[in-house]
Amino acid sequence: MSLLTVSNLTKRYPRGGKSIAAVDDVSFHIDPGETLALAGPSGSGKSTIARLVLRLIEPDAGRIEFEDNDFLALSGASLRARRARLQTVFQDPLAAFNPRATVARVLDDPLRIHGIASRSERPRRIAALLERVGLAAELASRAIHEISGGQRQRVAIARAIATKPSLIVLDEAVSALDVSVRGQILHLLLDLQRQERIAYLFISHDLGVVRAVAHRVILLDAGRIAESGDARAVIDAPRSAIGKALLAAAPRLHRTRP
Amino acid sequence: MSRFRRFLRTPEAVAGAIILAALIAMALSASLLFPGDPQAIAGPALLPPFQDWSLPLGTDRLGRDVLAELFHGARTSLAVGLAAAAAALVVGSVVGTLAGFADGLVDEVLMRITEAFQTVPSFLLALAFVSVVGPSLGIVVIAIALGTWTGPARVARAEVLSIRERDYVASARAVGMHPLAIAFREVLPNALPPVLAMSSVIVAAAILTEAALSFLGLGDPNRVTWGGMIAEGRAVLRTAPFLSIVPGIALVLTVLGVYLAGEGVVETTAVRRGLS
Ligand SMILES: Nc1ncnc2c1ncn2[C@@H]1O[C@H](COP(=O)(O)OP(=O)(O)OP(=O)(O)O)[C@@H](O)[C@H]1O
Numbered sequence A: 001m002s003l004l005t006v007s008n009l010t011k012r013y014p015r016g017g018k019s020i021a022a023v024d025d026v027s028f029h030i031d032p033g034e035t036l037a038l039a040g041p042s043g044s045g046k047s048t049i050a051r052l053v054l055r056l057i058e059p060d061a062g063r064i065e066f067e068d069n070d071f072l073a074l075s076g077a078s079l080r081a082r083r084a085r086l087q088t089v090f091q092d093p094l095a096a097f098n099p100r101a102t103v104a105r106v107l108d109d110p111l112r113i114h115g116i117a118s119r120s121e122r123p124r125r126i127a128a129l130l131e132r133v134g135l136a137a138e139l140a141s142r143a144i145h146e147i148s149g150g151q152r153q154r155v156a157i158a159r160a161i162a163t164k165p166s167l168i169v170l171d172e173a174v175s176a177l178d179v180s181v182r183g184q185i186l187h188l189l190l191d192l193q194r195q196e197r198i199a200y201l202f203i204s205h206d207l208g209v210v211r212a213v214a215h216r217v218i219l220l221d222a223g224r225i226a227e228s229g230d231a232r233a234v235i236d237a238p239r240s241a242i243g244k245a246l247l248a249a250a251p252r253l254h255r256t257r258p
Numbered sequence B: 001m002s003r004f005r006r007f008l009r010t011p012e013a014v015a016g017a018i019i020l021a022a023l024i025a026m027a028l029s030a031s032l033l034f035p036g037d038p039q040a041i042a043g044p045a046l047l048p049p050f051q052d053w054s055l056p057l058g059t060d061r062l063g064r065d066v067l068a069e070l071f072h073g074a075r076t077s078l079a080v081g082l083a084a085a086a087a088a089l090v091v092g093s094v095v096g097t098l099a100g101f102a103d104g105l106v107d108e109v110l111m112r113i114t115e116a117f118q119t120v121p122s123f124l125l126a127l128a129f130v131s132v133v134g135p136s137l138g139i140v141v142i143a144i145a146l147g148t149w150t151g152p153a154r155v156a157r158a159e160v161l162s163i164r165e166r167d168y169v170a171s172a173r174a175v176g177m178h179p180l181a182i183a184f185r186e187v188l189p190n191a192l193p194p195v196l197a198m199s200s201v202i203v204a205a206a207i208l209t210e211a212a213l214s215f216l217g218l219g220d221p222n223r224v225t226w227g228g229m230i231a232e233g234r235a236v237l238r239t240a241p242f243l244s245i246v247p248g249i250a251l252v253l254t255v256l257g258v259y260l261a262g263e264g265v266v267e268t269t270a271v272r273r274g275l276s
């Protein structure tokens, strides 16, 4: 049984008098512990799918089943409780945190909201979370804007894993980081996946990264699925026009091809 | 500390701060320097200022000590001004945040109410409220706040509307935080700076409104107020103009001081925010 099943998902936005489908009849599934990548040109609907799956916006049509439940049927307190199992890491780690927050407060929120640890127990849990993502426990007292971009993204990952989710949506989660830091964060994500069997919905425009971390990939074009399949197979030899165009635009990958 | 130094380098702000400090000192020392009832008779009626050094600013029509009244009046002005402004800012921020954060019906209803309050001139609103409910210090505070909360509410709403689209609000939702907790813990504190920037104007206006109400005889009758003193002096304006002029000058200086000091604080903090 798959962890997440999305069927015929559609989201329209009004533009210039008519409505344009940002996501058009998209269906896919993710298995436990699996990484499914969404790739495609800018504006192809990747972030919209991420926000729909996270229930940050509502679809116009389609179904989302998560952990064998109708995810779209949830609302209010039951939806908030279920969010513990479905977490996210955003692209810009600075924008994703309250500018006034400290590291400790950011990590305290999920533990408190989902009743995971008592007040007295939380500082220890926060220290353990920081350690788990490779940060020093002393960082807890720092303000979010006082740590580096790479550290911030690690804190974002720590917040995401605090509630022991089964799926994390990563929307361009490594795109804003410079190359050496990106490698470390990807490594951390793979390590977490191996140990906790977390599934990822991994959104990236970088086919090299997708090929390295994803099991399967979906190529999107103007809100529709253009091509999908095994990540290496699709990226090494795309059949769709958009896949070929994306590959041609990725010079590093192109060069390594035989 | 550099913020404080920048404040000190602005002469208007320093002048405002000095006036404000003098006013606060007057309000705090009123019952020490002038114990007893400031409305009690202290000497001969209509004694001009600078004649008798035990009554330096002279006496009014009933022989009450003008200086004592001035000190006790500072207390009322400051208390009412600050309390009314604080009430307006709190109510305005809460209403604005709720309206901006809850879309649809709640926003619509709250903004209609805000507009309804805004269409009535705030002084008329205060006047009507006090004349219906009856004058007392608390009622005067509420009456003034009633006409002033709409400004902060609109500014807070506009700010919340822009903040709620930010990623960190989406993060808070994704974490499972309750919408009210998001509105008041995550969004409101970040929406406050432009709302607080209005506080100097609101305090100054509240002090003036209080004086105007008292002038019309709608102030708390058990307290000395500057507006009441001016009204008192009006009857003998030709023979003893100082009775109206002294509290009038105090009022003008106070409003000026509050405004200048407040603007100074806003300016220096805004500059700091702009640099960071
Ligand atoms: N709130 C919105 N209102 C109107 N149109 C929107 C909105 N959000 C997205 N769109 C439109 O939907 C389409 C898909 O946008 P989306 O953000 O999902 O693209 P994306 O694949 O994530 O692109 P990128 O790689 O640039 O992040 C775009 O055409 C965009 O303009």
Ligand SMILES: [Mg+2]
Residues within 6 Å of the ligand: A046, A047, A048
């Ligand atoms: Mg995007």
